[in-house]
Amino acid sequence: MAMHRDVDRIRGTVKGQVPVATIRVGSDLGVMRHEMMATQQDLIMGELIALPILLVALLFVFHGVRAALLPLAGALVTTAGALLPLLAVSDAPDCAVDVLAIGAPG
Secondary structure, eight states: OHHHHHHHHHHHHHTTSSTTSOOOOOHHHHHHHHHHHHHHHHHHHHHHHHHHHHHHHHHHHHSSHHHHHHHHHHHHHHHHHHHHHHHHHHHSSOOOTTHHHHHSOO
């Protein structure tokens, strides 16, 4: 993540240095930063589309609001139950960056 902050810092530094020119920061870090931002935006858009469809489908399947929200509550509890201990353990010793990614669903 520090590398991505460096890319943002460099872009902020060189922006506007030459008034009539467009300055772009490239390299592998620039490409990785762009890919990460595009992936995050796509993920958010997909979730915003899928969640209302899921809620409507659950309402049709379970024929009630409380029954439809029960699978979502179960998913939130199990995800929190898996990730919170990993978060607590990852702060104690030096761990790899991917510790939380190992326990994340999907």
